[in-house]
Amino acid sequence: MLVKSGAFAIEQLSEALSANAKSNKLPDGVPQGALHLCAEQLSQSYDSQYGGFGSAPKFPRPVEIQLMLYYSKKLEEAGKSGEAKEGLKMVFFSLQSMARGGIHDHVGGGFHRYSVDECWHVPHFEKMLYDQGQLANVYLDAFCITNDVYYSSLSRDILDYLRRDMIGPEGGIFSAEDADSSEHEGSAKKEGAFYIWTSKEVEDILGENATLFKDHYCIKPLGNCDLSRLSDPYNEFKGKNVLIELKDTMALAQKYELSIEKYLEILGECRQKLFVTRLRRPKPHLDDKVIVSWNGIAMSSLARASKILKGEADAMKYNFPIVGSDPNEYMEVAEKSAAFIRKHLYNEQTRRLQHSFRNGPSKAPGFLDDYAFLISGLLDLYEYGGGIYWLVWANELQNTQDELFLDRKGGGYFNTQGDDPSVLLRVKEDHDGAEPSGNSVSAINLIRLASMVSSSKSDYYRQTAEHLLAVFETRLKDMAMAVPLMCCAADMISVHSRKQVVLVGQKPSLEFDSMLAAAHSSYDPNKTVIHIDPTNNEEMEIWEDNNSNIALMARSTFAADKVVALVCQNFTCSAPVTDPKSLKSLLSKDHPFVV
Structure with missing residues (x-):
């Protein structure tokens, strides 16, 4: 009897935690309503005295910043610049307050996990990789919007900390540094002893x-x-x-x-x-596990920094702990992280991931977050100038993710694989907390992939994303503040046509690098950047197989001595431009499109 009632309880709980969609897509108006509701709820919780959202203890929770930036962009596009500026004020003051506070390691770079007080002063001194990657990304976004080097310097501060202290000999990025350490050798460990x-x-x-x-x-x-x-x-x-x-x-x-x-x-x-x-003090314990999901997050910010930071002035002066290196070095770090995962944590035959690496791969298989966050990082690796093979791998991983985690009937992704006997309940997680949820990130990945491929594959990605979001309709309507990144994803899929920037020319070259930097210089989450070299037969074959329109466009616009850029939307493209300044101008305003 007890066994039966226990099994019944598990069945009921499983049904509650693994919601199914009522339909294959969200009803009209729900995405915009959720976005507005989340921004409104965050605005009401905004701390105008100290910055941030909510009260102590204060976590950075970068997904909140992402939502406010996204919503402000939508308001600006709708002609509501006054409301947009109010949202941006909250974001910028929060980012500045965190950077000025004790949650920021002023001496060594990077950010601690959270602040125990309301003023971002005394932190819990642990440093987490997922915080560094997400915070670097939102500081990069702030730089794109303001062109203020205060924000670009902070992204460098974080990424230089990672490069100095958190990268293994083969390029895998470590997970965390503990909060506690000894004041001197042999003494008891104390919170923050290394930092105060x-x-x-x-x-x-x-x-x-x-x-x-x-x-x-x-x-x-x-x-x-x-x-x-x-x-x-x-x-x-x-x-x-x-x-x-x-x-x-x-x-x-x-x-x-x-x-x-x-x-x-x-x-x-x-x-x-x-x-x-x-450095002469006993250091906090280094958690030198290489976790796939967190490497994906860091990979994204490193790749993005490699192009966005090219917008800094040439005469820019950096002060310790910022190194001031060539932005391309961040791409090298990102690609080494991806290569480490491919070598040590990916099975080429089964196309499956393991969760982590420490003295060898873990026994634990990859979870949803490992696939989703890595795919996101690989898409950024490609879009910000990495090789086409990263995009190919992202597609492969998406296929495996769908095979292992997708609820094809009910919609959305389970957190764990279906063949794991140790898992009693398969849950569909939606909460965007200190880390975003695997479902939120997956929805955005699918939207991005749909804009890169064509025909039935594009339709499949889009429909999978729509079905996923429909699973969480109630959450989006009633508890939007719990799912800020999912609110962004829901709005993204409601955008009629995603903007495409297509760059055509021989790679690698300084000219191509400059055009890529121009393509990424403005903040626009509803933009996809595709770069293609028609002289590379392997690359052209990949595009022929996945998006023949892009391949045709590349052939027809290729000029041997130039990098040609086109901005496309709603099945029409701008006149081609061949210099970074013209491309930036094209992306900064609503230019008329011509066929």
Whole structure:
């Protein structure tokens, strides 16, 4: 009897957690309604004093930023620039507040997991790879919108931290660094010991520049973890300081009678001295697992940075911990991560992934998130200038994902494979939390893939995405704030025609690189970039098989000494352009399209 009732309970729970779609697509108006509702709910939870959405403890939750950026773009396109600017103000203030707060590791780069207080000051000091990748991406988006190097510098800050501390010898990117470490060898571990400073330590290390540095980062003799009653309720950080910027940088430069450039240079030199001192402390434990899903997230931001950061001024000056390297180096890191996964965690015969790697592949098979996040990263690898083979692999992985996780009858994806006997319940996850859900990311992947291929394959991808989103209709209508990225996906699929930027020319070349950077210089989530080299027979064969229209377009527009760009939408294309400035202009406004 007990066994029967237990089995019945599991069956009922399974039905509740594995919802089926009532129809094959969302009703008209639901995508726009969900997007508006989510933005409205986030706006109501916005903290106008300290930035961010919601109260302490405060997590970055980049999917909220993504939603607000996407919604602001839609408002701008609808001619509601005033409302769009209000949303952007919330985003930019939140991004700035996080960057100035203690949740940001000012000395070594990157971001901690969350802030225990409302003012982004005292963090839980763990550093997670999925946070770094997502935050780098939203700072890149902010740079695309504003052209303000404050945001591009922060994306570099994060990615340079990853390059320095989190990459294995073969290119796999590690998972996390712990919060706890010892103050000195042999002592008990304490939260944040590696990252915090006494006033005297700073004075001894920095000498004549200590006063300026302490002023800038609010360092006090008795410690500074008293900004909120939540910052240090148990006096764990008494006498200690977590670096935070509370004062205006320009005003401080004037106070010390320095140019802003010289002032920032001194701060960078001081941070580097603290960094060198910090290296002599016992380090937090490094979780050196290479997890496929999190590598996919990081891969995306690295690939995007390789082109978006080309929009920075040539004379740009960087200060420690930012390296200031050629943006192309980020693409190299992204491709090494992808190559590591292909070599160690992908079976070429079965076309299946394993979940993670540490001293060998894990026994655990890949989960939905591993496939979805890796596909997303591979699509960015291709769109931002990587080889066509990354796009081919993304298509292969999508086929495997559908085979293993897709509910063909009910719609949407289960989190786990159906042949795993250890799994009692197969759940369709929708919550976009610290990480986005595999279903939200999959919906966007399918929309992107549908815009790259043609005919029945494109129709299949689109219909699969529509069916997936229909599964979560109730959630989108009633609890939109729980699924911000899914709200974006629902709106994306309702867009009548996705914009395509097609670049045709010989690769690789500096000219092609510049045109790719121009294609990605503006923020537009409803844009697909396709690049093709008609002199590459293998590449042309792939396009002939998957989208013969693109192959035909490439042949007809190819010019041996130029890179030709076309912007296409609604089955019509712009007149071809052959220089980055013209392409940027074409993408920045609603140009008339000509056949």
